[in-house]
Structure formats: C-alpha cells, structure tokens
Amino acid sequence: MATSPLTDRPALTVGQAVALTLLRDGYTQRAIQARTDVAPDDLYRLATAHHITAPHGTCEGHACHQARGEDPCGPCETAQARAEARARAQQRKKIPPALRARLASGARRKAVTR
Numbered sequence: 001m002a003t004s005p006l007t008d009r010p011a012l013t014v015g016q017a018v019a020l021t022l023l024r025d026g027y028t029q030r031a032i033q034a035r036t037d038v039a040p041d042d043l044y045r046l047a048t049a050h051h052i053t054a055p056h057g058t059c060e061g062h063a064c065h066q067a068r069g070e071d072p073c074g075p076c077e078t079a080q081a082r083a084e085a086r087a088r089a090q091q092r093k094k095i096p097p098a099l100r101a102r103l104a105s106g107a108r109r110k111a112v113t114r
C-alpha cells in the first residue's frame with residue numbers, strides 16, 4: 001500500500017480553493033460560479049472530498065448534504081423547499097398574459113360545453 005488517501009486526492013486549483021472558502025462562508029452557488037468558474041457539480045464534489053460544508057439552512061447546505069449522500073437537516077430542507085417554491089412561482093410568471101388568458105378561457109369553455 002504505497003498510496004495514501006492524501007496523495008490520491010487531487011490538489012485544488014486556486015479557483016477551487018477560493019470556491020470552497022466562499023461556499024463555507026455562505027456565498028450562493030451562483031455567486032461562487034460567477035467568481036471562480038467552478039461548476040456546482042464540481043463544487044459539491046470537492047466540498048465533500050475536503051470536508052467543507054455550506055452553512056445550514058441554505059440551498060447550498062442542502063446540496064452539501066446530498067453530495068455526502070445523507071438526508072438534509074431540517075433547516076436545509078426548509079431552505080430548499082422555499083427555493084423550489086420560489087422557482088415554480090417564477091416559472092408561472094413566465095407564461096405570457098395572452099397565453100394565460102387563452103388557457104383560462106379554454107378551461108371555461110370546456111366547463112360550459114360538458
């Protein structure tokens with residue numbers, strides 16, 4: 001057994017090291033990617049490998065739990081659920097008003113003819 005777990009772990013680039021520091025300090029995934037070019041997949045994989053975790057009660061914290069293959073804690077689960085609800089609301093807003101009116105009237109027509 002010549003290899004040790006420490007040497008098996010690839011060295012971090014400066015960008016990755018900064019990304020992990022930002023993650024630990026509570027920066028959002030989006031802000032971290034914008035500053036360091038580290039993709040979320042890599043970020044959480046590296047965080048797991050280096051035993052770094054984002055603050056609990058955040059989406060990033062939730063992703064850290066997932067990357068470690070464990071169930072999220074309560075605050076992280078709440079934060080993630082809130083973010084997903086927000087994303088869904090945003091998605092609804094993207095439907096153009098004209099289309100939304102058409103969908104609504106279509107539904108009404110169906111209700112009347114049946």
Ligand SMILES: [Zn+2]
Pocket residue numbers: 055056057061062065072073074075076
């Ligand atoms: Zn947590």
